Structure formats: structure tokens, C-alpha cells
Amino acid sequence: MNYPSIRIEGAILSPDILARIEDLPGQKPADFGLDSSVKVKDEIVRAWADAQDYWRIFQRKLETLRPELPATSETRQQWVVPLLALLGYQIEYQARAVELNGKLYNISHRAANRAEAPVQVVGYREPAGLDRKPENATLRMSAHAIVQEFINLNEQLYGLVTNGRVIRLLRDSSRLIKLSYLEFDLDRIFTDGLFSDFAVLYRLLHATRLPLINESATESWIEHYHLDSLESGARIREGLSKAVESAIRDFANGFLKHPTNVALRESVVSGSLAAADYYKDLLRLIYRLLFLMVIEERDLVFPLEVEQKRREIYSKFYSILRLRLLSEHRYLADHRRHDLWLSLQSTFRLFEADGPGQKLGVAPLAGDLFHGNAILHIAGCTLGNDVLLGCFRALNVYEHPVNHQLIRVNYAALNVEEFGSVYEGLLEFEPVFLNHGNAIEFNFAKGDERARTGSHYTPDDLVQPLIKHSLDYLIAERLKAPNVEAALLDLRVADIACGSGHILLAAARRIANELAVVRTGEEQPSPTAYRAAVRDVIRTCIYGVDLNPLAVELCKVALWLEAHNPGQPLNFLDHHIRCGNAIVGFVRKEELDIGVPDEAFATMPGDDKEIVALWRKTNKQDRKDTRQMRLAPAVQQRLEGRLARWNELSALPERTPAEIETKKQRFRAFTESSDAFLLSQMAAIPIAQFYLPKTLENNSRMITDSEFRRYWVDGLTPQSEGTATALAKSIEKRFFHWFLEFPDVIARGGFDCILGNPPYLGGTYLSGTYGYPFCYYVKWQYAPAGLSDLVVYFVRRIYELLKVGGFAAFITTNSIKDGDIREDGLEELLARDGQINMAVRGIKWPGRANLVVSLVAVHRGIWRGKRFLDGSEVPTISAFFEPYTDAGAPIVLRANEGAMYEGYKPLGDGFFISDAERDALIREDPTNADVLRPFINGQEISNLPDQLPSKTIIYFRGWSMERAQAYTAPFRLIEERMRSARASQNRPSNRDRWWVYGESRPALSARLETLQRCFIIGRYSKYLAFSEASSGVILSESLKVLTTDRWDLYAVVQSSLHEVWARKYSGAMKQDLRYSPSKCFDTFAFPEGLSHSANSTLAAIGERYHKHRQFLMLSLWLGITDIYNLFHARDLSPALVSKASKKTDEEAARGYEGLLELRRLHCELDQAIRDAYGWQSLPLDNGFYELESLAENDRVRYTISLAARKEVLRRLLKLNHERAEAEKTAAKPEKTKRGKKFLSPDHEPIEMFAEES
Incomplete structure (x- = not known):
């Protein structure tokens, strides 16, 4: 049904509530305080009849009053108070204003029987209505704004405001994102006789709908409807x-x-x-x-x-x-x-x-x-x-x-x-x-566009903290300016991966709210004033870039919707919301002085090596004698002219469609002018060389440093095939040169604030998604960064685009504080005078994506304000998201190298065979068993109770084809399955040696041949848990392999002391530990005595711990992850064990005792490792603690205390630095490939991980 008199603004209620109001809870007679024998519909009919009488009397009274009078007393006494009495309210007049936070609030009435809810009643003929501040009055804001601000600051959740023409139910908007209210047009209801609308009014605004007491406001019917x-x-x-x-x-x-x-x-x-x-x-x-x-x-x-x-x-x-x-x-x-x-x-x-x-x-x-x-x-x-x-x-x-x-x-x-x-x-x-x-x-x-590009839509709950700790500071500064309106409109805010514009809209709303306050003088501006302010803010302050043209279009639609004012055309946004690759291009013209880098002529798949070598040599020769670039006068003039034309364009009005069309034509002329063409063509040259295949066909299209400089320094007009190709490549790949695209912003030093949720995509996926040229380019552009994660390049570009004193605040994967991503990203920002002023370590993503994210805000330059880590004020925030500054990063120790490896990577399912095929091969020739091995991966280690391999794989080691062909039947299978499958591989060895694994790990194989067992851990695992494995099993690349069979070394890596180190320096993927040997094992300082001989005490507790855990897994038939879920459960009980294991009560009771024993053994193991370091006086205090680095919904762990974790980290880092310095002075290491040991001067192997005789 349509209700023409009812208007819903914001998210206070949904329209479907109106349609099904009679069937909702809270609509029985008793819910309205009526006798059970009385029908609610009959009571509404009686109230309707009485209300019509009051309306007619009130209208006749108005006819007797002079037209210029607001009729305030008459509206209150003869219309609103009687009407609300029909709805069950006991309305009391308030003679004195209420003071809150040093401000006076002139609330005309309160509902005495509804938790003193504010009821503001103004005159029926008040010219200001509900949304404007009355002229020639002492009130500082509109009637609507008074009630809204009052309930925002006070304990009341709801309030009413009316002028007799309309009545609104307001809700505390401090708990909502936007202004929210429910409005009934009383004029229309009673003039047009809209009984159905009145019935809805009765059912939603009756006094019994509102909270009876403030303490139970959330239990009121109207709040129930709101939440529904x-x-x-x-x-x-x-x-x-x-x-x-x-x-x-x-x-x-x-x-x-x-x-x-x-x-x-x-x-x-x-x-x-x-x-x-x-x-x-x-x-x-x-x-x-x-x-x-x-x-x-x-x-x-x-x-x-x-x-x-x-x-x-x-x-x-x-x-x-x-x-x-x-x-x-x-x-x-x-x-x-x-x-x-x-x-x-x-x-x-x-x-x-x-x-x-x-x-x-x-x-x-x-x-x-x-x-x-x-x-x-x-x-x-x-x-x-x-x-x-x-x-x-x-x-x-x-x-x-x-x-x-x-x-x-x-x-x-x-x-x-x-x-x-x-x-x-x-x-x-x-x-x-x-x-x-x-x-x-x-x-x-x-x-898989969304997954491939790492794009994710951002929930608003995650956006507001970003604004609070960045844009709000800038707004506060602007409010102190002599001309506040101009200062606010002078803010420049961007999102360089803007998607649908959600984050930009949040920023625009925030600025617009302050702008509307300044313009109206009201602290709760009317919707009309607010919309006008939003339109102006979007027109002047907001900038966005996205690689996806569909997202750019969608972003503009969202901005148009928010900025729409009746009677006005859509804003011109083409010059502020652009399509381009925000991280591929130059920020400032000064970067052109770098010229064409030698890295652009690296050999990539498909390149002709001879042609690459020739052009690299030529470019190196060109760059030998380069000096600082001075732009030719003609080029400088073009750049200055571009800025001038941009400023002229930005100043053009947008009041009519004709003006919008004029601005559109001027922008088209700006982007398509000969100057724009030449500058874009010249700027594209260095980057295009990365993307141009180095083949005979392109031999005449490549450009080296000397030619590039002639265009910029000598003013030579680009007319070659090479420059045309460079421009074509820049258009295809959407290079984005900020000094050309947004010259006004770069001319003023950069953006004041950049907000965003930049895409994240692991380094191993970058080449497949964006191509090798992109990977080579970003490694050069963002050096010393490697291929850690796409988000690194966005973080670095965001910071480059900030002016000094500006803020960047963004949502990102929680791995931003870990490993290479931290080193390449946040640490580079801090090294460039950035300071973190807010960080949240881990939040579970509210949407569909299975993510744990972090929030971070960075100030460019010295920050003298407060800093907040996980909501608490702290003195400082490090790149690790810790409230203290670390004494430097850990250093790789030679003693540990060559001990841990990644497992084998077959690179093809064709290597796997079924049990039937395995049995048939052995029956055909028993010697075939030599090349058939059991295979296990990370998921099986985490989830299978017995942790036994479930697959068989053919394994030809790193043999030649001739040797592999000696096993005729297995080789024939591999040839049938893998030869054609590997033909498209870019890597020659994988393409040509198709019978060998993609990564056959010869060093790992050599180590395992000397051992009876090894210890393994998944690349990603919820808990740090090393497991014993047979050295004869083929271990997947999803496993990290510790190549020792010493139980004392197992005890060390299984301890909480190593877990603390691993979680800090290795990082996480979602909630899971991402075990990176180069970050957390190669740097880990083992107890000193272990480098010379095994420790029998540690070996005994390590083996005992592992055997007991293995027994628990088998007896409860639970995987290692499930075992540790119970281990860390604060509410562990036999019932919980029974629920998880589906075992009988008796078996669960034994399992419960076994888990308590595992906890005791873990404490014993931790203390033994502590003592091996000589730290006997350090209290570990094992117990249940909340680890702030984990997401809020799953952060309780049974571990050493938070104070102990902090002290262990400090001591281990100090020990790492001492060991590294000792190794540096003791011997100069020979450069070798990973997997071969560093040798001491007498070429004796380091003992701790040496092969045992």
C-alpha cells in the first residue's frame, strides 16, 4: 500500500515496516496498554474521530489570528498536546532550557511518561518551519536541529519535533551514519482524510512505542522495528x-x-x-x-x-x-x-x-x-x-x-x-x-576480475575510524581560519582506488556537514543546506582514480546522487574522477630527471636476449654522462599553460546544463590539445620501455635515455615511431601521470588527505594478473621494494601524493605490519618522515570476503597529537603496530641457513597417481617402487588426525631423461600427462624438463637422505605447530621443512618463545600464521649451547610433548588445528571435547584430562627453553591472554603473559644482533645459493644443523 503522507529519511525504518505493521510484534492490545477485550483497530478509529475534531477546531482558531503570527501557543495547546494525548503521551511544558556541555537547549515539552523524551513544538505558521533557524530569534539552530543534537548528546534515544503541519520522530544520529527520521504530513492526513496513514502513525508513534526508561531503550518497540x-x-x-x-x-x-x-x-x-x-x-x-x-x-x-x-x-x-x-x-x-x-x-x-x-x-x-x-x-x-x-x-x-x-x-x-x-x-x-x-x-x-585485481567493497564501519584520525584533524585546523568556508573548500581529498566512491562519499559528507554548519550558523543544518554543501564539496574537494572504467562510472553516479539538488544539473566530475593506473606513472615532473632506467631493458619471457643486451648496453652508455635535467623553455611553458588552463576550467560555473556542457567541452580541449598530446607522449617514454617486448619487430620502437632527454631538455618535438608506440602503450595500460592529470593538486604540494582501501594481491599472483612488465616496473619505481604485495605500491604512492602535513588513512590486509610487506611499505614511509598516529592491528572483515584487515593512519611530517593503537592512547606506534620503537630489524644468521626449506612443487597434477595405478605399476615391475613416493600437503597436516599421506606421486628427482626412461611405465604415464601440459610454461626448464618437478629442491633432497625424520609446518596455519614427518615422503610446497631429526631443536621451534618471534616477524594471512623462514627462522637465535651439541633435557621434553599431542589427535580423532582450538579454549570442559570430537562422555573425559596434560607439558617445554637461554629469572606466567594482533572475535590464547612476550622479543632481538655481529667479525661468508652452507675459514660446517654422522 502507498502512504502519501509518510516520509522516511535515512535508515530509521524501512518501508516494508509500514506495509506489515499490523502483523509485527508489539501490535496487540496489551502492547498499547489496552484491555484485552479492546481491538487496536477500534481504538484507532476512535482516536481518528477525535483527532479530526481537534484538527477542525484548530483550523477555525487559525482563521481568527492575524496571518503574520506564528500561532505557537495555539499550535501547542489546541492541536499538538491534545493529539499526542490521544496517542498516550503525558506532555509537560518546559519553562527552562536544559544545559548540556555548556550549551542551552530550549526544548518546549517533555514526555513525562516516556523517559522524558524531548518534544519540540513550534508554531504552525512559523516561517522557518522545522529545518531553518528562525529569523530575529535567540535560537541558535532550527527546531529539528535542537532535538537532534539534544538526543545525540543526551541519554534519550528518540524525540519528537512538530509544527502542527508535520510531525517527525527523530533518532540519535550519533549511532547512525546519516540523518534519520520518520515524518508524517499532518496537513495532508487530515485535509485529505488519509485514515490508513493515520493508522500507521498511531501504530508507530503511540507513546507505548518509545522507551519507558532510558536504561532499557533498546528493548522498546520502535527500536525493535529500527533494528529489524x-x-x-x-x-x-x-x-x-x-x-x-x-x-x-x-x-x-x-x-x-x-x-x-x-x-x-x-x-x-x-x-x-x-x-x-x-x-x-x-x-x-x-x-x-x-x-x-x-x-x-x-x-x-x-x-x-x-x-x-x-x-x-x-x-x-x-x-x-x-x-x-x-x-x-x-x-x-x-x-x-x-x-x-x-x-x-x-x-x-x-x-x-x-x-x-x-x-x-x-x-x-x-x-x-x-x-x-x-x-x-x-x-x-x-x-x-x-x-x-x-x-x-x-x-x-x-x-x-x-x-x-x-x-x-x-x-x-x-x-x-x-x-x-x-x-x-x-x-x-x-x-x-x-x-x-x-x-x-x-x-x-x-x-575473476575482482579477485584478480584485489578489489573489495568497503563497509562504512571501517571507513569512519579513518576519517576520525585523519580528515577530522584537518577540518579542525580549517575551523580556526579567518575565512572558514574558503578554508574548508580548499581541502583536497582523494582515493586512488576509489571503486564505487563509498570512501569519497564519507569524506564529502564529513566536510559538507561542517561547511553547512558554518554557512547556516546551525549545528544541525537542514537537509537542504546540507545537500547544497555536499554539492560544493564534491565539486571542489573530492578526487578519485580507479583502474576499472565501470567503477569510475559507478563512482560518478554515487557522487551525483549525493550531490543532487532539485533544479540543478549533475555536477561535472570528469576532471576529478579519472580512470587510470594510479601506481604506474610519475607523481611530479621532477621525477622525469631519472630518465629511462636500465631496468627497463631486463630480459622478460618472450624477449630476444641479443636485442635486450644491445639496448641495455646502449642505454647504460647514454646514462653515463647525464646531468640534472633542465626543461626546455618551450616544455616549461607547456606545463605552466596546462596548470593555468586547469585553474580556468575548475573556476567555470556549473549552474545550468549549458554551463556543464561548456565545462565538458573545455575539459575535452584540455585533454586533447596538442600540448597535452606532446606532454603525455614524452612522459610515457621511460615506463613504456618496460612494457615494450624486446623483439626484432620492436627494434625501431625502443627509446633510450639520450633520446628521451632531447625531448625534455632540447625541446625536440616527438615524431618518431618510438614515441607513438610509447603513447599507445600508455593508453593501453592507462599510465597515470599525476602532475599532468591533476596539475592543481601537485602544484600545491599534494593532497591534504588520502583515504582508501587499496587492493591487495600477493606477490606470487602479480605477474599472472598484471604481467611481467608491471612487476619489473614496480620493482624499479618503488625500490627497494620487491614483489611482496600490490598494496605496498599503493601505500608508497599514497604517501608520495601527500603534501607535508597531510594524512593518509587506509584499510589494508593485516599483513601490512609483517615481513616484506612491512619493510617495503610502512617502514619506507617512516624512513621518509612519516609517523603513524592510528592503527588497529586486526579486524574481521564484516562482508563476504574471508579477510582480517588492519586500519592505519599516517601523518607526513612530525605529529604532535595523540596516537591510538587498537583504540588506546600510546606514546608511539611502530611499523610492527607496537607501542614502542624496536631496536632495529632482525638480521639473518649464518648459523641457521640451509636448515629450513620449502617443500617440493610438482607443477602439474599429472604426477599424481591413484592407488590402483600404483599397485599396477609395482605388479608390472617391482623396481617402479623406486620412483613412487607418498605425498602430503599442508591441509592434510593441519586436518588429518594421523597426518599420514593420502596420495602417491611419481618422483624422478632431478634426473636426466635417459635415467628416468629406465622406469618405462611411470615415465610413459608422465609423458602422456605432462609433456603437452608443460608446453606453455614460460620458464624454459619447466617447459623442456617436463618429467621433473617445477621445483625439485635438490638441496632439500640431499639433506633428507641423511635423516630418518624431519619436522614440518604449514606455510599457513592457525597455530604454530611443528610435526614429525618421514624423510621419505614427498612434502608439498605448502609445507616448510626443518631438516634435522634432533628433538631438542624441535622443542625450541615448538615453544612459545619461537611462536612469539614468528608471529611478529613472519606475519599473518587473515588470522593464520604465515610462516616465512627467511623472516622468522633464519633470524632466530637458538640457545647458544645447541650449536655445539644436543641438549638431552630439551630433547626429552620435546619428544614427550610431540608424542602426547599425537596420542591425543588419534584418540580423539581430531586434526592438529582442532586439538589446539580446544587447547586454547578458556571454557575447556569434557562437554566441549565431546562436542568437538563426537566421542562418548567417557572418552571425552579422558581427552579433557589429556588436553590439560598437554597444557602442562607446554608450560614445561617453555620453561625448559627459557632456562636454556639462561633467563631463569624471567617469569613466563603461562595462562589465558588476549593477543591484540589477532582479530577481536578469536584472540584468546593459552600462552606466556603479554609482559613475557614483550620481554622475550626484546631479548631475542638483542641476541640476534649480538650473534650477527659475532658472525660478521668471525668470518667473511662466501656467496652461495640458498641451501648451501656458509663456511667458516677452515671450511668446517656450522654444527647445529650439520648432517649427523
């Missing part, structure tokens, strides 16, 4: 992406299948219309619909002055709501008719720049979204009513998952969060045309 609405909103967001996907597919195929759209089908068949271009039109169609549905429901189509008659014409004949309502009647879905598509296009034309909308009072929106050519490929097509109404139905309603009731989507409350969910869904698909004989189908191929 939030849950419903989450369900709608989940479904919106699917609805959009369905609508796009149906629209697409509806156009393709309609018999009259012959030209469309021919363009697809001929290839002149690509699936991506068709998809872009369909997306714009969806964006148009979403945009219009939102502004219609928010009543933002018309300026206030447009008369009601015109509004009704739009509503009846042109509105999107009309089609939405029609879509609910399935009988109208007639495939023989196509008038509704024509009708929809008529609606679109109202909003185009030269459309007929002005005659109806509809101001054109224009811009790219409502440009006449925005949906060019489908505008002239025909679409059946059945398809159009089906698509509208998908976008209009969703089915409640519990009661299966159809609920209309609340587009009035749609914000960028919903657009974010759409963005998240759309990135998972790639559009394709499928040919089915004579028919063409549009569909989505399941792609």
Missing part, C-alpha cells in the same frame, strides 16, 4: 546486486530478441558492437533507473516552487514509480506491446539538456548519464512490455526470506552502500555474446 529495518536493509543490499544482474541480462536479451531490432543484431554479428560497449549502455540504463527512483522517493525531482499540478502530471504520466507499480500486475506484461519502453524514453528525455522537461518544471540533469547519446545502441530499439515490466519487478521488490512476503525496495534510503554492493557483484562478471545458431544471447562469463 537495518536487517531488512542488509537483505535488500544482498539482493540488489542479483536484481541488477538479472535486469541487465533480461534487458540485453529482450532487445536482442525483439523481431524489429534487426540493426542491433547485425551490429553484433558484424563485430561493430562489442559486448563491453553494449554492456556499458545497459549499465547506464540501470544507473538512470536507480538515480530516478532515488530522487523520486526522496522528493527531489522538482524545486520547491514548482506547483502541485505539474508534480501530479509527472507522477501520473512520466514517473518511474508509475512503471514500478505497473510491474506488480503480471497481466500487464504483454510481449505484443512495446509502448512502455517508449514511455520510459519520454521520461529520460525530460532530463536531457534539450528535452521538454522545462515545460513541466523538471530541470534537466544532463551530464554523461542523461546525455542524448548515453544509451546510443539501445535508444532506437524496441522492447516488449513483458521484458520491461519483468526487469522493473526485479528492481522493485524482493521476497522476504522468512515469510516470503514481497517487499518494495526503499530507494529513498538507497545510498552508496547499495551502489557498493552492485559494484562488488558487477566486477565478478565479464559480458559476452553467445551464438546459438541464428540466435544471439548476451550473458555474463564468470570472471
Whole structure:
């Protein structure tokens, strides 16, 4: 049902609550304080009759008053107080203002029987209404703002504000992201006799809905409905992406299948219309619909002055709501008719720049979204009513998952969060045309764009802390300026991986709120003033870049929605929201002095080595005599002219569609001018050399340093094939040179604030996703960084773009503080005068992605303010996210090298054979058993109770083909399965030696041949847990292998002392420990005595610990992860053991005692290792502690105390430095490959990990 008098702003309630209010909890007579024999409907009828009488009396009273009087007393005494009495309120007048935080709040009334809830009543004829500060009055803000700020600061959760014309229920907005209220138009209810609307008012605003006491506010019915609405909103967001996907597919195929759209089908068949271009039109169609549905429901189509008659014409004949309502009647879905598509296009034309909308009072929106050519490929097509109404139905309603009731989507409350969910869904698909004989189908191929590029939509709960610890500081500074409005609008804020614009919107809202306060003088500005401020902030302060053009378009739509004001066109955003690769390009023109680096001529897969060598040699020769680059006067003039033209462009007004079009044309001239062409071409040269294949075909297209400098220093005009190729490559790969794209920002030193959730993608995936040229480029551009993670390059680029005194605040993988990612990222920022002022170590991602993330804010330059780590104030924050400064990084110790390896990497499933194949091979020739080995991986070690291999693999070591062929049948199997599979490998050894593992680890094999056992741990594991393994098993590359069979060394690495070191220096993946030997083993200082001989005491406790743990796993039949889940459970009990193991009570009781024994053994092991270091006086205090480096929902561990962990780390780092210095002075190491030992001067092996005789 439609309720024309009811308006919902923000997320206070969802519209479906209105439709099903009678069926919700809290709607029985007793819930309203009525006798059980009284029907609620009858009571509403009686209240309606009485309220109509009060309304008529009040209206007659108004006729007797002079028109200029606000009628405040009459409104209160003869209308509002009696009306609220009918709703069960005991309203008491407040003669004195209430003081809160040094401010006075003139609240006119309080609800005495509802926890003193504020009720602000102003005059029916008050010109300021509810949303403006009264003129010639002592009040400092509007009536709405007074109540809103009062409940934000006070303990009341809800309040009422009314002028007799409308009444609003307000909720504490400090707990919500945006302004939220429920409004009833009393004028319309009682003038038009809207009983149904009054019934809803009664059921939602009755006094019994509000909290009786503040302490139990969350238990009130209205809060119950609010929370239910939030849950419903989450369900709608989940479904919106699917609805959009369905609508796009149906629209697409509806156009393709309609018999009259012959030209469309021919363009697809001929290839002149690509699936991506068709998809872009369909997306714009969806964006148009979403945009219009939102502004219609928010009543933002018309300026206030447009008369009601015109509004009704739009509503009846042109509105999107009309089609939405029609879509609910399935009988109208007639495939023989196509008038509704024509009708929809008529609606679109109202909003185009030269459309007929002005005659109806509809101001054109224009811009790219409502440009006449925005949906060019489908505008002239025909679409059946059945398809159009089906698509509208998908976008209009969703089915409640519990009661299966159809609920209309609340587009009035749609914000960028919903657009974010759409963005998240759309990135998972790639559009394709499928040919089915004579028919063409549009569909989505399941792609991995989102996963490949590391993109993730960001929940707002994670965004607000970023703003609080960065942008808020900058705003506070601006509020002290002589001209506060100008100072606020002078802020420059960016997101360089902006996605759907969610983070930019949050920043814009924050600045706009302060701007609106300054402009109005009200601390709670009206929605109108706020929207105007948002529009100005987005126009001047907000910048965004994203590599995905679909995301860029979506971001602009989200910004347009937030900035829309009735009667005004869409902002021009093309110059501020750009498509490009934010991390590939130069930030400042001074970087050009680097020239063409020698690294650009590295040999990559597919390159001709001779050509590479020639060009590298030439480039090195060119760079020998280079001096500091001085730009040619003509070049400098072009750069200065570009900045001047940008400033002129930015100053152009945007009040009308004509002005927007002028600005668009000026921007096109700016980007397509000869100067822009030449500068972009010249800037592209150094980076393009990385991307250009070094082949005979490209021999004439490469450019070395001397030619590059001639263009910039001598002013030579680029006209060669090489410069044209460089420009083409820059366009293809979307190089983004910040000094050319945003010259105004770079000219002022950079951005004031950069916020974001930059993509993260592990280094091993970078080459497959972005290619080898990208990898070589970023290693050079962001040296000394290696290929640790994509997020490193974003963090480094973000910092480069900041001005001194600026802030960067971002959400990132929690590995930002670990290992290479920390060294390449945060430590580089701190070395460049950055200071961390806020960090949160680990938060479980609220959305679908299985992630644990960290939050961090960095200030460029000295920070004299407060610092917060996990919400607590601390004196300093290190790159490890610790509240103290470390005494340097740990150093690799020669004593440990060659002891730990990564397992074997077969590089092909063809090496694995079934049990039947294994048995058949051995029956055929028993000697085949020589090349058949059991195989085990990390998951099996973590999850299988017996930790025994479950697969068999063929293993030819590193043999030659001739030797491997001696095993005829196994070799034949491998040839059949692997020869063709390896043919496409880039690495020659993997391609040519297809019978050998991709990584055959000869050094590991040599070590294992001397041992009976070894110890292994998964690359990723929830807990640090080394396990014994047979040296004859093929161990997967997902395992790290400690090549010793000494139980005393096992005891050390299994101890809490090593676990503390590993967690700090090795890092994590999500919640799991990521065990990196180079970071946490090669640097670990073992107790000194172990380097000369085994320690029998440690060996005994180590073996006993392992054997007992193994017994527990087998007896409870639980994997090692499950065992340690119980081990660390604070509430461990026989019942918990029974639940986890599915064992009998008796078996579970024994398991419980066994787990307690494992804890005791772990304490004994830790103390023995401590004593081996000679630290007997250090109390370990094993017990249950919360580790702040872990996510909040799973951070309790049975371990040594937090104080002990900190002290152990300090002592181990000190010991590491001492050992490293001793090794440095004792012997100069020979350079060898990993796996071969450093040798002492007399070439004796280091004893601790030497092969035992």
C-alpha cells in the first residue's frame, strides 16, 4: 500500500515496516496498554474521530489570528498536546532550557511518561518551519536541529519535533551514519482524510512505542522495528546486486530478441558492437533507473516552487514509480506491446539538456548519464512490455526470506552502500555474446576480475575510524581560519582506488556537514543546506582514480546522487574522477630527471636476449654522462599553460546544463590539445620501455635515455615511431601521470588527505594478473621494494601524493605490519618522515570476503597529537603496530641457513597417481617402487588426525631423461600427462624438463637422505605447530621443512618463545600464521649451547610433548588445528571435547584430562627453553591472554603473559644482533645459493644443523 503522507529519511525504518505493521510484534492490545477485550483497530478509529475534531477546531482558531503570527501557543495547546494525548503521551511544558556541555537547549515539552523524551513544538505558521533557524530569534539552530543534537548528546534515544503541519520522530544520529527520521504530513492526513496513514502513525508513534526508561531503550518497540529495518536493509543490499544482474541480462536479451531490432543484431554479428560497449549502455540504463527512483522517493525531482499540478502530471504520466507499480500486475506484461519502453524514453528525455522537461518544471540533469547519446545502441530499439515490466519487478521488490512476503525496495534510503554492493557483484562478471545458431544471447562469463585485481567493497564501519584520525584533524585546523568556508573548500581529498566512491562519499559528507554548519550558523543544518554543501564539496574537494572504467562510472553516479539538488544539473566530475593506473606513472615532473632506467631493458619471457643486451648496453652508455635535467623553455611553458588552463576550467560555473556542457567541452580541449598530446607522449617514454617486448619487430620502437632527454631538455618535438608506440602503450595500460592529470593538486604540494582501501594481491599472483612488465616496473619505481604485495605500491604512492602535513588513512590486509610487506611499505614511509598516529592491528572483515584487515593512519611530517593503537592512547606506534620503537630489524644468521626449506612443487597434477595405478605399476615391475613416493600437503597436516599421506606421486628427482626412461611405465604415464601440459610454461626448464618437478629442491633432497625424520609446518596455519614427518615422503610446497631429526631443536621451534618471534616477524594471512623462514627462522637465535651439541633435557621434553599431542589427535580423532582450538579454549570442559570430537562422555573425559596434560607439558617445554637461554629469572606466567594482533572475535590464547612476550622479543632481538655481529667479525661468508652452507675459514660446517654422522 502507498502512504502519501509518510516520509522516511535515512535508515530509521524501512518501508516494508509500514506495509506489515499490523502483523509485527508489539501490535496487540496489551502492547498499547489496552484491555484485552479492546481491538487496536477500534481504538484507532476512535482516536481518528477525535483527532479530526481537534484538527477542525484548530483550523477555525487559525482563521481568527492575524496571518503574520506564528500561532505557537495555539499550535501547542489546541492541536499538538491534545493529539499526542490521544496517542498516550503525558506532555509537560518546559519553562527552562536544559544545559548540556555548556550549551542551552530550549526544548518546549517533555514526555513525562516516556523517559522524558524531548518534544519540540513550534508554531504552525512559523516561517522557518522545522529545518531553518528562525529569523530575529535567540535560537541558535532550527527546531529539528535542537532535538537532534539534544538526543545525540543526551541519554534519550528518540524525540519528537512538530509544527502542527508535520510531525517527525527523530533518532540519535550519533549511532547512525546519516540523518534519520520518520515524518508524517499532518496537513495532508487530515485535509485529505488519509485514515490508513493515520493508522500507521498511531501504530508507530503511540507513546507505548518509545522507551519507558532510558536504561532499557533498546528493548522498546520502535527500536525493535529500527533494528529489524537495518536487517531488512542488509537483505535488500544482498539482493540488489542479483536484481541488477538479472535486469541487465533480461534487458540485453529482450532487445536482442525483439523481431524489429534487426540493426542491433547485425551490429553484433558484424563485430561493430562489442559486448563491453553494449554492456556499458545497459549499465547506464540501470544507473538512470536507480538515480530516478532515488530522487523520486526522496522528493527531489522538482524545486520547491514548482506547483502541485505539474508534480501530479509527472507522477501520473512520466514517473518511474508509475512503471514500478505497473510491474506488480503480471497481466500487464504483454510481449505484443512495446509502448512502455517508449514511455520510459519520454521520461529520460525530460532530463536531457534539450528535452521538454522545462515545460513541466523538471530541470534537466544532463551530464554523461542523461546525455542524448548515453544509451546510443539501445535508444532506437524496441522492447516488449513483458521484458520491461519483468526487469522493473526485479528492481522493485524482493521476497522476504522468512515469510516470503514481497517487499518494495526503499530507494529513498538507497545510498552508496547499495551502489557498493552492485559494484562488488558487477566486477565478478565479464559480458559476452553467445551464438546459438541464428540466435544471439548476451550473458555474463564468470570472471575473476575482482579477485584478480584485489578489489573489495568497503563497509562504512571501517571507513569512519579513518576519517576520525585523519580528515577530522584537518577540518579542525580549517575551523580556526579567518575565512572558514574558503578554508574548508580548499581541502583536497582523494582515493586512488576509489571503486564505487563509498570512501569519497564519507569524506564529502564529513566536510559538507561542517561547511553547512558554518554557512547556516546551525549545528544541525537542514537537509537542504546540507545537500547544497555536499554539492560544493564534491565539486571542489573530492578526487578519485580507479583502474576499472565501470567503477569510475559507478563512482560518478554515487557522487551525483549525493550531490543532487532539485533544479540543478549533475555536477561535472570528469576532471576529478579519472580512470587510470594510479601506481604506474610519475607523481611530479621532477621525477622525469631519472630518465629511462636500465631496468627497463631486463630480459622478460618472450624477449630476444641479443636485442635486450644491445639496448641495455646502449642505454647504460647514454646514462653515463647525464646531468640534472633542465626543461626546455618551450616544455616549461607547456606545463605552466596546462596548470593555468586547469585553474580556468575548475573556476567555470556549473549552474545550468549549458554551463556543464561548456565545462565538458573545455575539459575535452584540455585533454586533447596538442600540448597535452606532446606532454603525455614524452612522459610515457621511460615506463613504456618496460612494457615494450624486446623483439626484432620492436627494434625501431625502443627509446633510450639520450633520446628521451632531447625531448625534455632540447625541446625536440616527438615524431618518431618510438614515441607513438610509447603513447599507445600508455593508453593501453592507462599510465597515470599525476602532475599532468591533476596539475592543481601537485602544484600545491599534494593532497591534504588520502583515504582508501587499496587492493591487495600477493606477490606470487602479480605477474599472472598484471604481467611481467608491471612487476619489473614496480620493482624499479618503488625500490627497494620487491614483489611482496600490490598494496605496498599503493601505500608508497599514497604517501608520495601527500603534501607535508597531510594524512593518509587506509584499510589494508593485516599483513601490512609483517615481513616484506612491512619493510617495503610502512617502514619506507617512516624512513621518509612519516609517523603513524592510528592503527588497529586486526579486524574481521564484516562482508563476504574471508579477510582480517588492519586500519592505519599516517601523518607526513612530525605529529604532535595523540596516537591510538587498537583504540588506546600510546606514546608511539611502530611499523610492527607496537607501542614502542624496536631496536632495529632482525638480521639473518649464518648459523641457521640451509636448515629450513620449502617443500617440493610438482607443477602439474599429472604426477599424481591413484592407488590402483600404483599397485599396477609395482605388479608390472617391482623396481617402479623406486620412483613412487607418498605425498602430503599442508591441509592434510593441519586436518588429518594421523597426518599420514593420502596420495602417491611419481618422483624422478632431478634426473636426466635417459635415467628416468629406465622406469618405462611411470615415465610413459608422465609423458602422456605432462609433456603437452608443460608446453606453455614460460620458464624454459619447466617447459623442456617436463618429467621433473617445477621445483625439485635438490638441496632439500640431499639433506633428507641423511635423516630418518624431519619436522614440518604449514606455510599457513592457525597455530604454530611443528610435526614429525618421514624423510621419505614427498612434502608439498605448502609445507616448510626443518631438516634435522634432533628433538631438542624441535622443542625450541615448538615453544612459545619461537611462536612469539614468528608471529611478529613472519606475519599473518587473515588470522593464520604465515610462516616465512627467511623472516622468522633464519633470524632466530637458538640457545647458544645447541650449536655445539644436543641438549638431552630439551630433547626429552620435546619428544614427550610431540608424542602426547599425537596420542591425543588419534584418540580423539581430531586434526592438529582442532586439538589446539580446544587447547586454547578458556571454557575447556569434557562437554566441549565431546562436542568437538563426537566421542562418548567417557572418552571425552579422558581427552579433557589429556588436553590439560598437554597444557602442562607446554608450560614445561617453555620453561625448559627459557632456562636454556639462561633467563631463569624471567617469569613466563603461562595462562589465558588476549593477543591484540589477532582479530577481536578469536584472540584468546593459552600462552606466556603479554609482559613475557614483550620481554622475550626484546631479548631475542638483542641476541640476534649480538650473534650477527659475532658472525660478521668471525668470518667473511662466501656467496652461495640458498641451501648451501656458509663456511667458516677452515671450511668446517656450522654444527647445529650439520648432517649427523
